[in-house]
Amino acid sequence: xxxxxxxxxxxxxxxxxxxxxxxxxxxGSDNGGSKTVTLVSHNSWAVSKGVLAAFEKQSGxxxxxxxxxxxxxxVNKAILTKDNPQGDVFFGVDNTLLSRALDNGLFxxxxxxxxxxxxxxxxVDQDKHRVTPxxxxxxxxxxDKAYFSEHKLTPPATYDDLIKPEYKNLLVxxxxxxxxxxxxxxxxxxxxxxxxxxxxxxxxLKANGVKVVDGWEQAYNEEFSGSxxxxxxxxxxxxxxxxxxxxxxxxxxxxxxxKTAPTGVAMGTCFRxxxxxxxxxxxxxxxxxxxxxxxxxxxxxxxxxxxxxFVYPVREAAxxxxxxxxxxxQAKNPETMDPAKIADNRDDWVKSWTSLVxx
Numbered sequence: 241x242x243x244x245x246x247x248x249x250x251x252x253x254x255x256x257x258x259x260x261x262x263x264x265x266x267x268g269s270d271n272g273g274s275k276t277v278t279l280v281s282h283n284s285w286a287v288s289k290g291v292l293a294a295f296e297k298q299s300g301x302x303x304x305x306x307x308x309x310x311x312x313x314x315v316n317k318a319i320l321t322k323d324n325p326q327g328d329v330f331f332g333v334d335n336t337l338l339s340r341a342l343d344n345g346l347f348x349x350x351x352x353x354x355x356x357x358x359x360x361x362x363x364v365d366q367d368k369h370r371v372t373p374x375x376x377x378x379x380x381x382x383x384d385k386a387y388f389s390e391h392k393l394t395p396p397a398t399y400d401d402l403i404k405p406e407y408k409n410l411l412v413x414x415x416x417x418x419x420x421x422x423x424x425x426x427x428x429x430x431x432x433x434x435x436x437x438x439x440x441x442x443x444x445l446k447a448n449g450v451k452v453v454d455g456w457e458q459a460y461n462e463e464f465s466g467s468x469x470x471x472x473x474x475x476x477x478x479x480x481x482x483x484x485x486x487x488x489x490x491x492x493x494x495x496x497x498x499k500t501a502p503t504g505v506a507m508g509t510c511f512r513x514x515x516x517x518x519x520x521x522x523x524x525x526x527x528x529x530x531x532x533x534x535x536x537x538x539x540x541x542x543x544x545x546x547x548x549x550f551v552y553p554v555r556e557a558a559x560x561x562x563x564x565x566x567x568x569x570q571a572k573n574p575e576t577m578d579p580a581k582i583a584d585n586r587d588d589w590v591k592s593w594t595s596l597v598x599x
Contacts (some may be wrong), residue, residue, distance in 0.1 A: 277528030278304045278327030280318060280520070282311040283457065285331060286548035287541065295535045299368065301528045310455035311420035313339065319344045322521055324512035328529035331374065331517040331536070334494075336423045338371065339583030340365070347371055347518035351529055354537035354555065362514060362554040364579070371516035374536050375551035377489050378508040378571045379424035381411070382503050384466030387478035396479065399432050399510030402445060409449035411479040412463040420513070421454045425481045426593055427582065428511030431575035438589075439596060446597050451477060460486070466503040468494070484510055485550040485568035492547065492563060501567045510571035515551065575578075 279285070285305055296302055304327070308314035311332045318330050322345065333341045341347065351369040362373040381402065383395040395424070396402050402411060414422030430438040450531035453459050460467050464480035467490065494502075517536055519529045535541055542553035546564045553560065 250262070252544050274525045274528065275301055276304050277301045277329070277525050277532050278298060278306060279532060280306045280308060280314065280325070280327040280330045282314045282332040283307045283309060284549055285527070288544050289487050291540050291544045294540065295532075295538075299528075299531045299535070301531055303532065310414070310418060310457075312418045313455070315341055318520070319346055322346055325520040325522055325524075328520060328523040328525045329517055330520055332420075332517070333371065333516050334517070335514045335516075335579060336420055336427055336582060336586065338579060339586070341518075342370060343583075345521055348444075348475075348521045348523070348526075350519045350533060352533040352537050354534065357537070357556045358554050359556055364514075364516070371469050371518040372533060372537065373514055373554045374513045375467060375545060375549065375556060377513050377515075377551040378510040378574050379421045379427075379428065379481065379513050380484045380571065382464070382466065382480050382482040382486050383506060384464065384478035385502055385504055387465055395504060396506050396509075398506065399429060399441070401506070402450075402479070402509070403441070403448050405448070407448065407479065409451075410477060411445075411449070411453040411481075412453060412459050412475075412477040413481040414456055414459050415452055415454050416593050421456050421459075421481050421483070422452075423586075423590070424511045424513050425509075426508065427577055427586075428575040428588060430585070430589060431511065433578045435585075436451040439592060442593065442596055452597060456482065466490075479506075483544075483550065483568075484571055485552075485564070488547075488564050488567035489550050491567050495572050505568075505571075510574040512571070512574040512576050514554075564592075 268387060285307060294304060306326050308317050311334060315333050315337045330465040349369045352372050358373055364373065365371050379474060388395045393406060394408055401407065413425055416422045416426040429441050431442050442579045453463060459480050460482050463475045463477045465478045484505045487503045487505065490503050491497055491501050517533060519526060519533060523529045537555060539555065539558060542555040542558035545551060545553055546560050547554060
């Protein structure tokens with residue numbers, strides 16, 4: 241929501257900020273008194289240098305960040321390496337992939353300081369405390385305002401609109417098997433049309449020329465005509481699956497800044513996403529990992545997060561900047577799905593989707 245989401249990072253899907261938050265020490269182990277703690281994440285992790293520096297000074301730990309591609313890829317790699325993990329904390333598993341991580345024993349229990357300040361609607365796994373909610377956001381179709389103005393075409397507003405003839409060959413989305421926004425978009429259609437209707441919807445979407453690419457970076461920065469990256473790459477798709485919070489980044493990081501966002505959101509195509517962090521099983525520096533998880537729930541980090549990862553905080557009374565709420569409001573009626581239903585159906589749905597859309 242990750243948001244997010246960089247050796248070169250275009251936040252939450254917007255790749256516009258460059259960040260390096262790597263410590264110089266070796267990872268080490270608790271027994272060796274390591275002062276480096278390693279965070280494993282997707283490509284959209286970001287934090288202000290001053291906020292991170294304050295944590296490092298206060299805690300005595302240097303933070304090393306390992307970015308492992310899109311969230312789906314990062315989660316899969318973390319599961320494969322869980323017996324000898326790359327780091328101590330994993331950030332970026334979302335509600336679409338949470339059950340996969342938990343079922344594979346990716347995390348150990350830890351209840352961070354400040355967890356009692358998480359808004360009640362975001363709390364999960366309260367009995368075992370294997371993951372901690374960090375942020376929330378909406379996966380939605382974004383549109384390039386200039387394209388629709390030039391073509392005197394009304395932008396789509398709903399899932400139903402996307403299958404209309406006037407939007408043929410305009411949409412690019414991410415692969416549901418490798419990308420969290422791609423999977424979120426699939427789950428949104430399953431929530432909207434039900435077990436018996438989502439496949440029929442995707443048949444129509446495929447017939448209407450939807451393009452599928454591996455991950456968000458490619459979809460937004462290379463294929464989408466409305467992004468800064470898209471303009472450089474001469475993307476020709478004016479519709480892209482991204483986030484409701486993507487337009488603010490197009491304003492905030494533009495030079496010169498436009499008065500209004502050059503992109504908009506089809507609010508009837510949104511699926512609510514939540515992102516979590518957890519202490520990895522077999523973490524070499526578990527104490528450092530606990531300190532880092534505590535930090536992710538501090539008011540300093542939660543207030544800092546919106547304009548770095550373009551997601552909403554989950555802590556009570558955390559501040560969201562006015563630019564963020566002006567250009568990237570949360571959807572009023574997003575599609576949602578019970579985590580148990582996601583767990584029971586996700587893999588079968590992805591297999592069916594792959595067969596239907598990619599073959």
